[in-house]
Amino acid sequence: MATFLPLLTEENLPLFNALNLIGPIVLDAQRSVSLPRTPQHSYLLVDNSPVDLQDIASWLDEGVEKVIVPLASVKELIGVIPPDRLILLLDVANVSAFSEKVRNGVSGVLLKTPSIDFDFISSISKFFAGSTIHVLSTSAILPTPANIRELRSIGATLIIPESQLTLAPTSATQLNIGDAFLAPVVTDRADGLFPTMVTSETGHSLGLVYSSRESCKGKHNHRERYIPSRKHGLWRKGETSGATQDVVRIRLDCDSDSLEFRVVQHGAGFCHLNRRSCFSEASGLSLLEATLISRLESAPEGSYTKRLFNDANLLQSKIMEEADELCRATTKEEIAFEAADLFYFALTKCVAAGVGVADIEHSLDRKAKRITRRTGNAKPQWTSGESTAAPEKKETEKGKVVDGPIRMRTSDLSTLSAQERAQLLRRPVLKSDEMIEKVKPIVEAVRTRGDDALLEFTAKFDKAQLTSTVLLPPFAPESMVVEENVRKAIDVAYGNIRKFHEAQKSDSTLVVETMPGVVCSRFARAIARVGLYVPGGTAILPSTALMLGIPAQVAGCKEIVLATPPRSDGSISPEVMYVAHLVGASAILKAGGAQAVAAMAYGTKTVPKVDKIFGPGNQWVTAAKMLVQNDTDALVSIDMPAGPSEVLVIADHTANPASSRQNLLSQAEHGVDSQVVLVAINLSAEHLASIEREVDEQAHALSRVDIVRQSIVKSIIVKVSSVDEALAFSNDYAPEHLILHLEKPSEKVAMVDNAGSVFVGPYTPESCGDYASGTNHTLPTNGYARQFSGVNTLSFQKHITSQEITQAGLRGLGPVVATLADCEGLQAHANAVRVRLVNPQIS
Structure with a gap:
């Protein structure tokens, strides 16, 4: 948090340059627009309404950190401008009520007040919890360092108009900016000095010194670093040797007891030993930059670096060559090696043009602050084969990948650090907090507006215009007409799944006499009302309707609400309709996504409320399920936080490349956020290459090749040396589907601790469990197999205990x-x- 924020309304460049060293500056959009703006040092006060959205976006893209706008303008900008770039301007004389939308749509509040009322400021701070609070007093009374300290103690920052600031000593009418900045600084040293870390522009440490208030004030006028000394008094470091520093940024730490000075170092270095740093010599990019700068000034004629500086064509060719080699690299070691070469040649071009690493970082920071983005598609010469080294992948104008080999990433477990191994266990998508925030408005709309919101979302997301989202039995026979072979297949699957799930049903009462005359019992009862989510979208899944509907039917649930996204004409696929009929669904909800989950959780005029929600889905569905189960108004539970599909295949020398290929691709085609993992036990390079060739060739023959391509990119091959090592990795990963392509695989099942479902041996493809073997395919993903079971009959029952004494x-x-x-x-x-x-x- 800044010590204070200056408000500049005039084009006072000397004051701007001095203030620019110590933190953000508030600029008046109407009266100081010609002052320079830097990414980290400018807030823009736009005290007029209505605002021009294009102007706001342009200012933010140019580098303004945040814009400060009145309440009426904030309401226009919420949802368009990111909250972390918006500050709400509140004039205390005209404060009105704020909504949750306003509170969540800004990252700060600027209170414009005739006096500093700490109780009022605290109440505003509590309402806008998590936001920064800024206070601008319109009083002519000069603020004091004590005011700054008191406000900072309650988490607020004082804004001081430039008319009350000066570079001269503090007077009755103006406050020296050094006194303002140092107001909260504390020290336990008797001499009043405080530790100061001196760093390079890129944040690398140069040395530790001790500052005084006088030395800090001196820098505002001269930008050179003054350091107190018992021998010399107040002196300018490096003045004798020429190793001086230009101060570019001064920061106060979180405890207000030390400073950081970022500097541009001149001469041999900061250390008195003529080294760059008192702690060590430079390394990495800093060392490379220093070396190139030195070579630019003094490299001998005929040296390679001199050639690069003098021959622009050679340097350009090397950059393009190394970029192409980096694109082709596959292993961790190759990528690091080729990236280092590319950095060398790219930084050579930068140094030749007077561009340093700090300039590159500033550019990155500036780009990160942009709120308008380009599409990011490659330029035509890189997609049409015109370059000298054409990329392996090509994209159409719409960004759809149309060719190029499909490859998985490969890692050798024996060469990885603990951190790198942990990274392999991460799924491609683990942003539950972000997803929950995204689904909140959808869930809230359905909760409050019921069927009206449900119909709107169905039109928006499912592209289906409906007058009602609910179908009730008896279902129309014409809606269940399926091909005869499909009907027979569904009937066989229904029989197998029902047989397995009936065997799981808990009908008997457990009776235990714990001591004479004390009898305890436990008995099962079906959950009365259940909601079954059957995904649609990119695939029709009658199998999921079977997997959820059959155990609900076997358990004896009184109401079975089946939700599935409708087709664009408003109908449900006849295969799903047929299964709904078989399992005795009491209602079909023609809706998908978070809106379907919300409708079942809260109920609407037409959609029955349920007690528990089951079923897999994408990130939106999973986030909505997690959200409603934590809402006491919903009073609903869920089966598990099931997300994108995944499979882990453990293969040894007995694994056939073709069957390995099929097991990997069968999950990869589910969706772009699916993940497949191959754990290879002592497989030769040729064996692995043959599996990858099989994956690539077969993937290109699939109708869903575009989905497979995107999911395979997120997938991995892990090389291990033993079955024990393979199963240890698998247990840590806790896959949804685990396939054992091993010699004597049934003997290894006992080693499995964490998995949703296990597929044993070469004749047990994962597809059988997905459809018709009898086990359930609604399984825990994202590592939740450590805590959750897959859906089963007991999932649809609850157990009640009793005692009689x-x-x-x-x-x-x-x-x-x-x-x-x-x-x-x-x-x-x-x-x-x-x-x-x-x-x-x-x-």
Whole structure:
């Protein structure tokens, strides 16, 4: 947090340059627009309404850090401008009510007030929890360093108009900017000095010194670093040797007891040993930059670096050559090697043009602040084959990949650090917090507006115009007409799945006499109302309807609501309709995504409310399920946080490349966020290459090749040396589907601790479990197999316990209960037992 924020309304360049060293500056959009703006040092006050959105976007793209606008303008900008770039301007004289939307749509508040009212500021701070609070007093009374400290202590920042700031000593009408900046600084040193870390422009440490208030004030006028010395008094470091520093940024740390000075170092270096840093010599990019700068000034004629500086064509060719080699690199070592070469030649071009690493970082920071983005497609010469080294992948104008080999990333477990191994266990998509924030408005709209919102979202996301989203039985026979071979296949699958799930049903009552006269029981009851989410979108999934509907039917659920996205004509696929009929669905909700989950969780006029929601789905569905299960208004639970599909295949020398290919591709085609993993046990380079060739060739023959291409890019091959190592990695990964392509695979099942479902041996493709073997294919993903089981009959049941105690049993158990209740200080609990022991008749 800044010590204070200056407000500049005039074009006072000397004051601007001095203030630019110590933090953000608030510029008046109407009166200081010609002052320079830097990415980290400018807030723009736009105190007029309505605002011009294009102007706002242009200012932010140019490098303005944040814009400050009134309440009316904030309402126009929320949802268009990122919250972290918006500050709400509130004039205390005209404060009105704010909505949650406003609170969540800004990252700060500027209070314009005639006086500093700490109680009012604290109340605003509590409402806008997590936002920065800035205070601009319109009073003519000069603020004091004490005001700055007090506001900072409650998390607020004082804004001081330039008319009250000066580079001269503090007077009755103006505050020296050094006094303002150093107001909160504290030190426990008797001499009043405070530690100061001196760093390069790129943040690399140069040395530790101790500053005084006088030395800090001196820098505002001269930008050189003044350092107090017992021998020399106040002096300018490096003045004798020429190794001086130009200060470019001054920052106060979070505890207000030390400073950081970022500097441009001149001469031999900061250290008195003529080194760049007091801590070590330079390394990495900093060393390369220093070396190239030195070579630019003094490289001998005929040296290679001199040739690069003098021959622009040679340098351009080397940059293009190294970029192409980096694109073709595949292993970690190759990529690092080729990237280092590219950095060398690219930085040579930069140094020749007077561009340093700090300039590149500033450019990156500036780009990161842009709120308008280009599409990011490659230029035509890089997509049409005209370059001397054409890229392996090509894209159409719409960005759809149309050719190029499909490859997985390969890692050798024996060469990886613990951190790198942990990275392999991460899924491509693990942004649940972000997704929950995205689905919140959808869930809230359905919760509050019911069927109207549901119809709107169905039109928007499913492209289906409906008058009603609910179908009730009996379902129209024409809606369930499927080809005969498909119907027979569904019937066989239904029989197998039902047989396996009926065997799981818990009908008997567990009865245990824990001590004489004390009988405890547990019995199962079906969950009354369940919601089954059957994904649609890129694939029709009657199999999921079977996997969810059959155990619900077997468990005896009274209401089964099946939700699935409609087709563009508003109908449901006849295969899903047929399954809904088989499993006895009590209603079909023609909706998908977060809106379907919300409708089942809260209920609408037409959609029945359910008690538990089951089913897989994309990130939106998963996030919505996680959101509603934590809402006490919904009173709904979920099966598990099931997300994108995944498979892990463990293969040894017995694995056939063709069957390995099929197991990998069968999951990769589910969606672009699916992930497949091949754990290869001592497989030769030729064996792995043959598997990759099979994957590439077969993927190109699939109708869903574009989906496969995108999911395979996120997928990995992990090389291991033993079955034990392979299964240890698998247990850490906790896959949804685990396939064992091993010698004597059934003997290895006992080693599996974490998996949704296991497929044993060469004749057990994962597809069988997906469709018709009998096991359920709704399984935990994203590593949740460590804690969750897949969906089963018991998932649709709850267990209730009971106990019955005789009079004799209470005589034996009662004293134990009373003692424990006394121990916990719960007298009424103890009395409930004692009164029955003393007078059994009152029972």
